[in-house]
Amino acid sequence: MALRTAFRGRAALSGLLSCSSHGRLSLSFISQRKNSTSPKIKVDYDQTTGVAVMRMQSPPVNSLSLDFLTEVCISLEKLEMDKGCRGIIITSNQPKVFSAGLDILEMYGKSPEHCGEFWKAVQEMWLKLYGSNMVTIAAINGSSPAGGCLMSLTCDYRIMADNPRYSIGLNETQLGIVAPFWFKDTMVNTVGHRNTEMALELGLLYKPAEALKIGLVDQLVPEDQVLTAATQTMTKWLAIPEHARQITKSMMRKPTIEKLRSNREADIQNFVNFITKESIQKSLRMYMEMLKQKKA
Numbered sequence: 001m002a003l004r005t006a007f008r009g010r011a012a013l014s015g016l017l018s019c020s021s022h023g024r025l026s027l028s029f030i031s032q033r034k035n036s037t038s039p040k041i042k043v044d045y046d047q048t049t050g051v052a053v054m055r056m057q058s059p060p061v062n063s064l065s066l067d068f069l070t071e072v073c074i075s076l077e078k079l080e081m082d083k084g085c086r087g088i089i090i091t092s093n094q095p096k097v098f099s100a101g102l103d104i105l106e107m108y109g110k111s112p113e114h115c116g117e118f119w120k121a122v123q124e125m126w127l128k129l130y131g132s133n134m135v136t137i138a139a140i141n142g143s144s145p146a147g148g149c150l151m152s153l154t155c156d157y158r159i160m161a162d163n164p165r166y167s168i169g170l171n172e173t174q175l176g177i178v179a180p181f182w183f184k185d186t187m188v189n190t191v192g193h194r195n196t197e198m199a200l201e202l203g204l205l206y207k208p209a210e211a212l213k214i215g216l217v218d219q220l221v222p223e224d225q226v227l228t229a230a231t232q233t234m235t236k237w238l239a240i241p242e243h244a245r246q247i248t249k250s251m252m253r254k255p256t257i258e259k260l261r262s263n264r265e266a267d268i269q270n271f272v273n274f275i276t277k278e279s280i281q282k283s284l285r286m287y288m289e290m291l292k293q294k295k296a
């Protein structure tokens with residue numbers, strides 16, 4: 001049902017934007033976003049090892065659209081229901097990009113209702129991933145800004161391709177928007193308060209070596225070895241007594257998860273009020289134009 005709604009929303013995209021009061025966004029930008037119905041997530045599950053590799057394959061940059069998020073959640077639910085599945089490796093099938101973060105077109109020129117539905121799906125993905133009992137490893141084989149970084153931060157371990165052309169971080173302030181408290185909390189839990197304060201205020205994107213230095217990623221490997229290294233790490237994590245590891249993970253993450261769970265509606269309302277402001281819409285438009293110019 002949610003998936004159908006997402007596809008309907010996508011089909012209506014160009015109409016919505018052309019009617020928008022914010023709408024100086026060029027039609028060429030919109031026309032290049034195809035309404036693809038091909039799967040955005042490919043899951044390869046090996047029953048003998050109990051490990052699933054979840055490959056993001058939503059061209060061009062694996063941006064987290066409503067339909068993408070819905071597919072992620074459905075895939076996770078299916079894997080969670082399979083008692084034999086013990087670990088998930090998340091990686092990208094797109095060249096050079098792990099994920100470009102939240103799909104900006106889901107937040108630009110959209111109705112408050114749509115923004116609310118979108119934000120609920122972002123929350124849902126985070127709750128499922130951060131709260132998963134399984135061992136989760138991010139095999140980061142490309143750039144991973146904002147929501148892409150968040151997705152990797154939900155994992156137990158992050159391995160990144162040692163390629164200085166790639167970067168990772170929560171760069172929301174660079175777009176004129178603010179990372180919500182649970183993005184911030186996830187980052188604090190990983191790199192500590194001071195690193196998070198600097199990273200978030202300045203919207204820093206880190207090269208792999210810098211990311212390793214502050215603990216934003218756990219390991220760097222040559223680009224062609226990211227998945228192999230993730231598989232090797234998974235074997236080590238799965239050798240730990242499962243029950244003890246799961247309880248420990250839950251103990252570490254529960255307070256952060258509960259904070260969002262008990263404030264979900266207020267958080268959605270905050271997001272909708274914020275993102276639909278004229279000034280924020282203007283920032284998003286300018287950022288998208290900047291992305292376009294960078295490409296030209």
Ligand SMILES: CCC/C=C/C(=O)SCCNC(=O)CCNC(=O)[C@H](O)C(C)(C)COP(=O)([O-])OP(=O)([O-])OC[C@H]1O[C@@H](n2cnc3c(N)ncnc32)[C@H](O)[C@@H]1OP(=O)([O-])[O-]
Pocket residue numbers: 028029032033060061063096097099100101102103104105143145146147148171172175177178179180288291292295
């Ligand atoms: C409170 C809210 C919290 C928010 C959290 C977020 O995650 S906010 C998100 C913050 N995210 C960011 O700040 C990341 C912004 N993106 C980037 O920095 C780069 O795209 C890249 C480094 C990921 C890949 O570089 P690259 O040279 O390989 O690729 P390229 O740059 O040539 O892009 C190819 C096409 O994809 C398009 N597009 C790209 N991203 C998005 C997006 N998020 N959405 C939609 N579309 C996006 C881009 O316009 C272009 O479209 P065209 O012209 O083909 O129609």
